[in-house]
Amino acid sequence: MKKAILNAWPSVVVGDRNQWQSKLTLELTGLPEEIRFRALPDNAGTNTGLKPAHAAGFAAGLSALCKDAHRYRFTLQGVDLVMAEDDIVVADGLIKLVRVHPGRHTGPGNMSESLPQIHLDIFTEYPLPEQGDKLAVDIQQTPGLPATVTFSFSRKPLRDLLGGVRIGIDPGHGGKDKGIQGPVDLTEKYVALEISRELCNLLELSGAHLVVTRTGDLDVTEKERLHILRAGNPALCVEIHVSGSDNPLAQVYKLAATQDCSDSQLLGREIALALHERMGIRPESAVLPPRPGLEVPYVRVEPLCLTYFADEANFRAPLFRKRLAQSIYNGISRYLHKTKVRQS
Amino acid sequence: MPYRWSEQNTAILRIRTHLITEKDDPVDVIDKYTKAIAAPGDLVGIAESVVAIMQGRAIDPDAVKPGILARLLSRFAHPDSSVSAVRSMQMAIKEVGVPKIMAAALCALVGKILGIKGLFFRVAGPEVAQIDDSGGTMPPFERHIILGPKHPDRVARQVWKRTGLWTLILDVNDKGAVDILGSSLPLKPHQSEFIKHVLRSNPFGNDDQKTPLILIKFLKPGAGEIPGPV
Missing domain, CATH: 2.60.40 (Immunoglobulin-like)
Structure with a gap:
């Protein structure tokens, strides 16, 4: 042989x-x-x-x-x-x-x-x-x-890049606020939380300090979220949601960045590119209004179309969730690398 | 020569293939990837989902129009079941017909009352049990509904005729469950048990590992010899 x-x-x-x-x-x-x-x-x-x-x-x-x-x-x-x-x-x-x-x-x-x-x-x-x-x-x-x-x-280069960086993670919805419902049983609040857990795991391994608005199935108002994020003083924030459509066969993905903030746009572009490379999806761009008292690069990611039955089914696979979270992580680390290179 | 299949005698070799599509043929694929390393008496296993894909049984969900019965029945399926998605239930109805699905649904209802699980798939049959909805299949089929392979024994015999290798069409999951859907030769009970035991760790992997082919090599001379001509 x-x-x-x-x-x-x-x-x-x-x-x-x-x-x-x-x-x-x-x-x-x-x-x-x-x-x-x-x-x-x-x-x-x-x-x-x-x-x-x-x-x-x-x-x-x-x-x-x-x-x-x-x-x-x-x-x-x-x-x-x-x-x-x-x-x-x-x-x-x-x-x-x-x-x-x-x-x-x-x-x-x-x-x-x-x-x-x-x-x-x-x-x-x-x-x-x-x-x-x-x-x-x-x-x-x-x-x-x-x-x-x-x-x-x-993986020391990632620890060098992310170590000590404060990162805000905001999983959308929670508690009574279920968000979008999938065709079988998954809810937006659950999906957002699971993606954020995987993402937090990666960021913690990299030595980043996390500011997370919710770590369980909790009702957290918009005011409370802003307060948590402001108090945590993060260098950037990522809000996690899912998208949906009345058309059950539509596959819609979105990524919104703060209006008139070039760093937000850069962060959004890097995450979008990473999602495209690994997941094959192209999120539509959108703008977010600035969040009062939170003047840091800020994006809102919707990397899953929960009303599309295949996306809901795929999300049940643990490896699929890890891949989604990894894509967002890759975008964050590339953004930090580019801003570091720009500053040096 | 008696068979001597035992775990101590074997090595499992996992083979990474190209991305297999409906343009590929099971006999060609297995021949291509095993001819340099297989010896007479080795067993070759191929994942059933890949055989189904090669047979054109990966269904684009956009092409499936769910009917009223599918919409109704899918609501009662367990969320983790492959037929909980309405399009997968529609394909199940198409595979076995309305009467059989209705009978299965009725038995499932009785089973639920009596606390017996799995009656739906037992009555609906293996064609329905083998349906994989999206999730767990590698791209570009990660959104497709994968039906079970047609005539798996026949496929396994065709491979054997070309390669001389005893071929198995297998459905293995990460929970250690192994189903032998097709075999070049009828398997004796101890041979089925042996195969299920050595493959319980799911050497095919999941996600996008692209290892749908395995070779079970027998390490001692004569350990895997098959009596009689091919």
């Missing part, structure tokens, strides 16, 4: 000593002879060689996803591919995409010999951390059938 890669999948784990890592795990029929690494030039522009999107509804615009990405290549010598050559959309806030594709290597001396080799091209949001002059990546190889090779990358 030839040595080949069967399977590759990304994950995010919190390990010992609060180590927060993005991992890429490969399953193979045998371990590679050698693993080589190099950073590639940061020109992930039009000629990435990426395939066009499979469908409008998912991972649309792979080239846009990897625009401005940092690129790293791991080459596994002596293995082939059984799995399909693939672009694996990761979008976990650190790693955007992993491209698995074959290369060819000419053996030493004899030009006619060639060993199989497989490239893993990793596209990242931010430069990966280094230890001295080496990339800080941990590679674990486990023999067996299947054998595994796991690449672990520290």
